[in-house]
Amino acid sequence: MTDVGINAPELGRVSEISIETLAGPKKRARKEAAIRSFFFFAASVSVLISVLIVGSLMKETWTFVSEVDWSVTWGEIGWFPRQGLYDMPTLLVSSLIVTIVAMLVAGPLGLGSAIYLSEYASKRTRKFLKPILEVLAGVPSVVLGFFALVFISPQVIERIGRNGWLVIGALIIVVYLMLVLGWARQLVRREAGTELSTQVKRVMVLTLLVASALILIWWVNGVAGSSDPEAANFFTVKGSGQLAAAAVGVGILTIPLVASVSEDALASVPDELRQASAGLGARKMTTTVQVVLPAAVSGIVAAFIIGVSRAMGETMVVFLAGGAADQAEFTASPFDGGMTMTAAMASLATGTDSVVGEALTFQSLFFVGSVLFLITLALNIVASRFVNRVREKY
C-alpha cells in the first residue's frame, strides 16, 4: 500500500484534495484494470470451452448426418459400427434401461439417505454417517465397473435368476402403482393447495400412466414367456455381464449425487414450517412426509433429473459390465448384454490406436456424442429451472 500516493502533509491542506488525488495515481488504476482483465480472461475460458465442445461435435456430426444412408440408423438388427450398421434404437433403448434401473436404485436410496441426514440425524450421528456418502462419491467409476462385473452380475443378477426377477418385477409394479394412485388421490384432494398448474399436473399424470402401462406390458411379456422355459424373454438372464448389473453399478455411483442435491433442497425448507407442524401436534414422520417433502419437491425433482443425466452419461461401468464388446444386437431386456450410447463410444475408441473401420465409423462416434450431449444438456437445463424455483421460494 505504499503506492497509494497520498501523504500526510498533502492531506493537511484540504483545498488540494481533488477527485484525482482520491483516485490515486494513473499507474495504480492501470494495474487494477490489467488485473481485472486477467480475471475476466480466465472466466471467459469456460465460454471458450463450451464453444469448442459444440464446435468439435458439430463438424464430424455434420459429416455423418450428410453422408450416412439413414436406413442403417433405424430398425436394423443392432449396433455394428464396423459393418456400417448404426442402429440408434439399440443404443437409445439400452441407455433408457440403464437409466431407469439405475434410478430405481439411486432414487429411493439417495432420497432416503438425504431425508435421514437432514431431518432425523443429530449433529453427532451426521458426522459419522455423512462420510459414507462422501467416500462413495469418491469411488472411481472403473472400480464400480469391476465390482459390477465380478460381483453384481454373478452374485446378484444371476443368483436371483429368472423367477426371482419375475417376482421382483411384480413387486416393483405394485409399489409403483400404489404410489401413483396415492399421489393422484392426494392431488385431487388438495387441488387448490398445490403450486403446480393443472396443465403440469395433467402432463405428469399422463406420463406416469403411460410409464405404468409400459412396465405392465414388460412384465406381462415376461410372464407370458414363462410357459415355455426354452423361449428367451425379458426375464431370462444371459451371459456374464448384463445391462441390469451395469445399471445397478451406475445407480450406486448416482446415490451420493441424488442424496446431496435432495439434502440441499430439504435444508432450504425453513424451520418455521417444521415448528408450525409440530405445534399443531404432528408427529415427526407426518411433518417430514406431509410438510417438508412437499415444500422441497422442486429440489427433489431436480435431484432426480440430475441423477438421470448423470446415469445416462456414465461410461465405464456399462463399458466394463454391460456384457457387450464392440457391437450389440438390439435388446429391450435388462437381463441381456447391451450397449448404451456411452459404452458404444468407449468401444469405438478402444481396440486400435485410433478409430478405424468402415468409412463413417469415426464420424458415428461424434454423432452418438452429439445425441448424448443434447439429451444431458436438456435435462440439466430443466433441472436448473427446478433448483431456481426452490431458491426463489425461500
Added chain:
Amino acid sequence: MVASTLGNNGAKARVEDEIFGRGRDLRGSGFRTLLLSCLGVSLLVLVVLMVQVVSDGWSVLSTRPIDFLTGVLRSQPGDDALGISQGLVGSFWIAVFVTFLAFPVGIAAAVYLEEYAKQNRVTTIIDTAVRNLAGVPSVVYGLLGLFLLVKGSKYTNWLFVHPFNWFWKLFKDEAAFQGQSTLIAGGMTLAILVLPIVIITAAEAIRAVPSSLRQGAYGVGATKWDVIRTQVLPYAAPGILTGTLLSLSRAIGEAAPLILVGAITGRLAPRESVLSGIGSFTEQFADKFTAMPIVIVGWIRQPGETFQPAAGAAIVVLLILVIAMNSVAVALRNYFEKKRG
C-alpha cells in the same frame, strides 16, 4: 389425588408416553429405520466392494507388493515384471497438468465471478457456461480432446500450436497434435474436465468470505486487488483447497475421456529412466501414455479373468490414492468449519 398419581414414577412415565407417543409410534420408528437402512445399504455396498477388490488383489499384494508398484504392463498375467509403474507415472503427470492448468484458471474465474462480475449479460453467459459444463458427461470431454488435441486440425494449430510454438519445442522437435495420442492431450482434456468443478467450489468458498473483511480493507484504502490478495483469498483458501483436492481425485479416477483420447490399454514399452537425459524426460509428454484407471480397464477386459488379481490389486492402489485425497479434503473442510463456527 392428581398429585399423588403423578408422584408415582410408573404413572408419570405412562402419562409421558401418552403425550410424547414414545414407543408407540410404530409407523414413525418404522419410517426412521427405513431411512437409516438407505444409508446402511450404501455402507454395505462399500464394505462388500472393498472386501471384493482386496480379496481379488490379495494374491498379488501379499506376494510382491513392491514389484507390482515398480513393474510394467505385460501380456502374461504371471509375468514377474507385471506392474503398474507406467500407470502411476501417467496419473502423476495428469495430476500435474490439472494442478497447473485447471487450478489457476479455475480459481481466477471464480474470483472474477464473485468479486468483479456485474449483473449483466456477459456474466450470465459465463455463469451458464460454467453450470452447463459441470453437467456435460465425461465422454463428451473425451470427444473434445480427440477432435482438438489428438486428431488436430488447422483450427487446433491456429489456437494452440502456433501461438505457443516455443513451448511445444520444449517437448518435441515438430509440433504436437498431429494424429498422435499424447500425454499432453490426456492431461489437458482432464484439466478441462475438472475446470467447472474447480470454479464452482472456489466460488462457493469465496462467497463465504464475510463482507466485513472486504469493507475493512477498503476502509483503510486498499484497492480491489489488495482486498482480494490480502483478505479474500487467504480466508477462502481452505475451501478452495478442499475443492481442488476433490477435483484432483476426480481427475485421477476418470477413465472415459482418456479412453477416447487414446490412452494405451494394452502393452506399453517401458520408458527409459528419467536419469538418462532431459530429452527423454520432456519427450514423454508428446508420446503414448497410460494412467491408473486405464491400466485397470485394460486388465479387466482381458479375456478369461486371468488378469483379475492384477486388476484387483491395481484398484486397491487407486482407491487408496483417491480416498486419501478425499479424506484430507473433507478433514480440512471440517477442521475449518469447526474453527470458524
